[in-house]
Amino acid sequence: MQVRRKGRWMYVVDERIVELLAESSWETPKTMARDSRFCEVRADEEYIRQRCRGLVERELIVPVVKNSEMYEITSLGLAYLRGDLDADHLPRWTVG
Numbered sequence: 001m002q003v004r005r006k007g008r009w010m011y012v013v014d015e016r017i018v019e020l021l022a023e024s025s026w027e028t029p030k031t032m033a034r035d036s037r038f039c040e041v042r043a044d045e046e047y048i049r050q051r052c053r054g055l056v057e058r059e060l061i062v063p064v065v066k067n068s069e070m071y072e073i074t075s076l077g078l079a080y081l082r083g084d085l086d087a088d089h090l091p092r093w094t095v096g
Contacts, residue, residue, distance in 0.1 A: 005087060007058075007087030007089075009054075009088075012041045013038065017032060017048065017061065018080060018081060020037065022078060025072065027070070029052055030069075033048055055071075056071070057091070059076050060074060060087075060090070061074060076090070
C-alpha cells in the first residue's frame, strides 16, 4: 500500500470526503454529514459543503450535475487515494 501524499492545503475532512465518495456513487454535503467518519472530525453540513467546493476546484471531486451539490470522485481523486498523486501539485484555489 502506498502512502497518500496530502497537500499542505488539505484538512482531515477533505480525505474523509474523497474516501466516502470512493465508496459510493455520489453523496451530498447533507448525506456526508450523517456519516460517522465526519462526527470524528466534527464536520457539519456547511463545513463539508465548503470543503467540497475546494475539492472541486482541485479536481478531486466533481458535481454529478452541473451546479448541484451531488458529488462524485474523479480519476484524480482515485489516484490520490492510491498514493499515485501528490496533492501539493494540484492547482491552487481561486478566490470568488
